[in-house]
Amino acid sequence: MTHLKVGDKAPDFSAKDEQGNTISLSDYKGKKLVVFFYPKASTPGCTAEACNLNDNYDKFKTQGYEILGVSADSAKRQSNFKNKYGFQYPLLADEDKAVIEAFGVWGPKKFMGKEYDGIHRTTFVIDEDGILEDVITKVKTKAHAEQILTD
Template sequence: MITLKQGDKAPAFSGIDQEGKTHTLADYAGKKLVVFFYPKASTPGCTAEACDLRNNFARFEANNYALLGVSADSAVRQTKFKEKYELPFPLLADEDKSVIEAFGVWGPKKFMGKEYDGIHRTTFVIDENGIIEEIIEKVKTKEHAAQILK
């Protein structure tokens, strides 16, 4: 699982968003970047998390933050999620899990007594120089913006 820690250089990722646009770590140099990983678009927890970030988007922008959501959903599913909830930030459709695995958030999970591999809901706050400032592993979906902007 996560081997990255605070103070590490963030992985030099490259991923495709819901519109087919490529995003890389280098694109965000000079800005703080919040990369939030979520298990599945349009599920209750993921919707609560994304909407909380949307509702606080102006605060993020005012503090020089960019936001990037990532899941293994298809571009079609990400587009529907983004449009339905009017999300103002890109969502990476990481179907090959290259970004997810680069950040170490793919691994064994338990749900209702069953074990399976999946995405661990985790957020990385990366500074203007590409260094991991914070890793939030216990995401409060309804108060996530407050966890980041404390």
């Protein structure tokens, strides 16, 4: 779905997180960053994925990674999601889909025979210089940290 590939420069972005703070790619200059896009807060697959990353948060920090979750949910919905599960990383409320479209993860999907537009669950691993180190399109929601940290 996404047009981005390993070796590409990560799209520059700025968006509000669940608390209304503006977060930009430039905030992570000199750090490694995992940006995971998920379809909808508090749904089973998205909860499994976000919890798996949170459960392994210390491993990510030890290896120098920051984590950022992104969906088109409202700040209130993201805040409820984060508070319910105690996520230690910010969740972007990308309601206008600027970040989602910059990364190319919005498009046609099929679910139970119905076709609609939505977010394709995709994770981007960005190095200290803002270059894509990995693009994961086949996300294993219950073992996502393992996918990222062993790739």
